[in-house]
Amino acid sequence: MKNNEIILIKIGEIALKGLNRRMFEDVLKKNIKRKLKKIGDFKIKYAQSTMYIVPKDEDADIEKAVEALKKVFGISAFAKAIEAKKDIDDINQKTVEYLKEELSGCKTFKVEAKRSDKSFMMKSPEICAVCGANILENFKNLAVDVHNPDVVVTVEIRDFGAYIRGSKIKGAGGLPVGTGGKSTILISGGIDSPVAAWMMAKRGVKLNAVHFASPPYTSQRALKKVVDLLEKIAPYTGAMKMYCVEFTRIQEKIQECCPEELFTIIMRRLMMTIAEKIAIKTESKALITGESLGQVASQTIDAMVCTDQAVSMPVFRPLIGMDKEEIVSISRQIDTFELSIQPYEDCCTVFTPKHPKLKPVLKYVKRAQEEVDWSELIDQAIDECEVIKIGYDKKQ
Numbered sequence: 001m002k003n004n005e006i007i008l009i010k011i012g013e014i015a016l017k018g019l020n021r022r023m024f025e026d027v028l029k030k031n032i033k034r035k036l037k038k039i040g041d042f043k044i045k046y047a048q049s050t051m052y053i054v055p056k057d058e059d060a061d062i063e064k065a066v067e068a069l070k071k072v073f074g075i076s077a078f079a080k081a082i083e084a085k086k087d088i089d090d091i092n093q094k095t096v097e098y099l100k101e102e103l104s105g106c107k108t109f110k111v112e113a114k115r116s117d118k119s120f121m122m123k124s125p126e127i128c129a130v131c132g133a134n135i136l137e138n139f140k141n142l143a144v145d146v147h148n149p150d151v152v153v154t155v156e157i158r159d160f161g162a163y164i165r166g167s168k169i170k171g172a173g174g175l176p177v178g179t180g181g182k183s184t185i186l187i188s189g190g191i192d193s194p195v196a197a198w199m200m201a202k203r204g205v206k207l208n209a210v211h212f213a214s215p216p217y218t219s220q221r222a223l224k225k226v227v228d229l230l231e232k233i234a235p236y237t238g239a240m241k242m243y244c245v246e247f248t249r250i251q252e253k254i255q256e257c258c259p260e261e262l263f264t265i266i267m268r269r270l271m272m273t274i275a276e277k278i279a280i281k282t283e284s285k286a287l288i289t290g291e292s293l294g295q296v297a298s299q300t301i302d303a304m305v306c307t308d309q310a311v312s313m314p315v316f317r318p319l320i321g322m323d324k325e326e327i328v329s330i331s332r333q334i335d336t337f338e339l340s341i342q343p344y345e346d347c348c349t350v351f352t353p354k355h356p357k358l359k360p361v362l363k364y365v366k367r368a369q370e371e372v373d374w375s376e377l378i379d380q381a382i383d384e385c386e387v388i389k390i391g392y393d394k395k396q
């Protein structure tokens with residue numbers, strides 16, 4: 001760690017909010033605090049649309065904090081910085097010391113100045129000119145390029161200090177988790193649903209999860225894969241509970257009593273019904289799935305209409321218009337892909353019919369489903385479901 005190094009965080013979309021902006025800022029601050037608590041003792045201060053993260057002692061590791069902050073929604077960009085006196089000589093001296101490594105290793109730079117303290121004696125263009133000249137003098141390898149520089153050196157003159165920073169680090173974007181209500185993700189071990197969960201969390205939604213398992217057709221290892229996937233996205237989504245529902249008896253009953261071509265659609269309607277009941281119990285306002293239009297038979301518009309009619313809650317499908325390639329690209333970015341492609345069974349594929357109906361008609365689906373009284377099986381599945389905690393600290 002470089003001496004006196006701090007982190008400056010730029011809030012993203014929150015800056016566009018109106019009267020309720022304060023609420024978004026407070027949630028973001030709380031989320032950052034919770035995350036950094038695990039790393040060390042940091043002071044968090046918020047002023048003039050910037051969050052200041054200041055280590056309180058030697059053990060508070062800035063590099064670890066940087067890695068953790070990359071996974072906090074609501075941050076568009078951040079940077080490591082140091083504080084200088086509001087004095088141009090001190091700023092010049094500290095710039096050369098602090099950015100030595102970064103500036104020695106590149107060819108072009110520019111200086112940007114932000115002067116929110118209007119009492120500072122130099123205006124922004126003058127700060128840029130003076131600091132730029134100082135950098136050129138000290139780094140013979142460098143030339144100025146205002147259009148496409150390798151490094152942008154930013155000097156900020158704020159009310160309570162001057163700050164110097166080098167390259168920006170990209171944040172996760174989106175809105176702070178907890179500002180967008182709570183929803184329940186139907187999570188499988190596939191590629192799509194973890195991406196769908198991540199995308200909704202990115203819009204500020206707090207999650208809990210429902211997973212359907214059908215032992216002995218699906219194994220403990222398949223269940224562990226789902227838990228591992230949620231653990232992977234938990235640094236973004238925050239801690240959540242996963243409700244693991246044993247689905248075996250219901251699936252066997254479907255196979256026994258329903259027309260084969262409707263197995264999948266009836267199964268999906270029952271999944272939705274159970275997920276909705278769990279969502280209501282846990283104060284979730286909507287359901288989320290990883291469906292994408294036309295990907296498989298159960299994801300045609302007709303099939304999705306039939307599934308949605310099983311519940312009264314809205315069903316969000318953030319991947320609906322995405323190609324598999326686009327979904328895979330996000331799953332690689334959030335590092336779930338390698339886990340998702342591990343070949344473990346899912347209850348959805350256990351009793352797949354040879355020729356599922358591509359355009360199921362609600363009236364007929366309902367009629368077939370009503371041949372059985374599912375209520376007892378549904379209640380039992382919910383009563384017996386196992387709750388698994390994801391992303392909680394060990395002591396929690």
Ligand code: ATP
Pocket residue numbers: 185186187188189190191192193194210211212213288289290291295296298346347348
């Ligand atoms: P995924 O890659 O997310 O598994 P998929 O393309 O394999 O999706 P399906 O198996 O048809 O598609 O599942 C569609 C959606 O249904 C999933 O994205 C997920 O939201 C939900 N789902 C599928 N299987 C399960 C399960 N075992 N438990 C809970 N939800 C599930």
Ligand code: MG
Pocket residue numbers: 188189190346348
């Ligand atoms: Mg699947």
